[in-house]
Amino acid sequence: GLYLRFGDYEKALSFYNQALQISEKMLGSENLHVAATLNNLASLYFRIGDYEKALSLYDRSYNISEKLLGLEHPDVATALNNLASLHGKIGDYEKALLLCNQALNISEKVLGPEHPDVATTLDTLAGLYESVGEYKKALPLYQRALEVTEKILGTDHPDVATTLNNLAVLYKSMKDYEKAQSLFQRALDMREKILGPEHPDVATTLSNLAAAYYQIGAYDKALPLSQRALDIREKKLGQKHPDTVTIKNNYNLLLSEINEENEEE
Numbered sequence: 001g002l003y004l005r006f007g008d009y010e011k012a013l014s015f016y017n018q019a020l021q022i023s024e025k026m027l028g029s030e031n032l033h034v035a036a037t038l039n040n041l042a043s044l045y046f047r048i049g050d051y052e053k054a055l056s057l058y059d060r061s062y063n064i065s066e067k068l069l070g071l072e073h074p075d076v077a078t079a080l081n082n083l084a085s086l087h088g089k090i091g092d093y094e095k096a097l098l099l100c101n102q103a104l105n106i107s108e109k110v111l112g113p114e115h116p117d118v119a120t121t122l123d124t125l126a127g128l129y130e131s132v133g134e135y136k137k138a139l140p141l142y143q144r145a146l147e148v149t150e151k152i153l154g155t156d157h158p159d160v161a162t163t164l165n166n167l168a169v170l171y172k173s174m175k176d177y178e179k180a181q182s183l184f185q186r187a188l189d190m191r192e193k194i195l196g197p198e199h200p201d202v203a204t205t206l207s208n209l210a211a212a213y214y215q216i217g218a219y220d221k222a223l224p225l226s227q228r229a230l231d232i233r234e235k236k237l238g239q240k241h242p243d244t245v246t247i248k249n250n251y252n253l254l255l256s257e258i259n260e261e262n263e264e265e
Contacts, residue, residue, distance in 0.1 A: 009048050009236070016041040032075070035064040039079065042086075047200070049242045051090050058083050074117055077106035081121045088128045097132075100125045116159065119148040123163050130170050139174075142167040158201070161190040165205050172208070177216050184209040200243070203232035207247050210254070219258050226251045 020037045027033055042057035062079035069076055084100035087093075104121045111118055126141035146163045153160055168183035188205040195201055210225035230251050233244040 009044060012044055013041075013048070016044060030064055030067065032065070032068055035061045035068075035075070035079075038064070039082065042082065046082075046086060046089070048237065051086060055083075055086055055090075058086055072106055072110055074107065074110055077103045077110070077121065078117060080106070081117075081124050084128065085124050088124075088131060093128060093132050096128050097125075100128055114148050114151065116149065116152055119145045119152070119163070120159065122148070123166060126170070127166060130173060135170060135174050138170055142170055156190060156194060158191070158194055161187045161194065161201070161205075164190070165208060168212070169208060172212050172215065175215075177212050180212045181209065184212055198232050198236065200233065200236050203229040203236070203247070204243075206232070207250065211250065214250075214254060214257075219254060219261065223254055223258065226254055 016037060020034070020041055023031070023034045023037050038057050038061035042054045042061060045051075045054035045057065058079065062076070062083055065073070065076045065079050080099050080103035084096045084103060087096035087099065100121065104118070104125055107115065107118045107121050122141045122145035126138040126145065129135075129138040129141065142163065146160070146167060149157065149160045149163050164183050164187040168180045168187060171177075171183065172180040184205055188202070188209060191199065191202045191205055206225045206229035210222040210229065213219070213222035213225070226247065230244070230247050233241065233247055237244050239245075239248075
């Protein structure tokens, strides 16, 4: 867990794979501890960009949990939420929305409306609606998620920073760049404080803040943020990771815009 928190994915991968082998050997394949380890391993593959591997592990985790716990259980809702996130990431939005709404219904029913797991699912659902361009559906979900997380977890928590970052992305999509910048800055300050300056999540917010400045033509502010994000991703995720490739393209685009601007002067 600590390796994962501090962005050392290689060590975390080796640790979780070992944990899974030991758990399955000692407890058999249909066990809740095994389901939890499968879920952690899937989350890790998701983060390092191996979505195929993540999907098969999330599927296995969900099937064990549902079989042993029944549908109306928080762990089953979490498994559904994780599956929804992954289907969203690979562009299967119809399936993702179906799974996520199911997860939200279970979570709210068994945990009540003000619980961190409910907030996580609200966040996922908002992100899915945002991906299909349904901004009006996404906004109140993000706002509710932020309200719940801040109330329960306080203002210095990674989950609060994630929701702030996601809400800011939505405002950027809605072309409210000023609002987006202030939320990205809050998320960035929080993430640096909690996770340290070289965590991949810090790179994500740096990249997002750079994009918000880029949109209003403030290239001088965008460039150092984008450069820092690229450095972190190359160091922590490697050059071939999809997230590194994306930020590299954004950085190159920014450089070419600055060069063009300089030539025109």
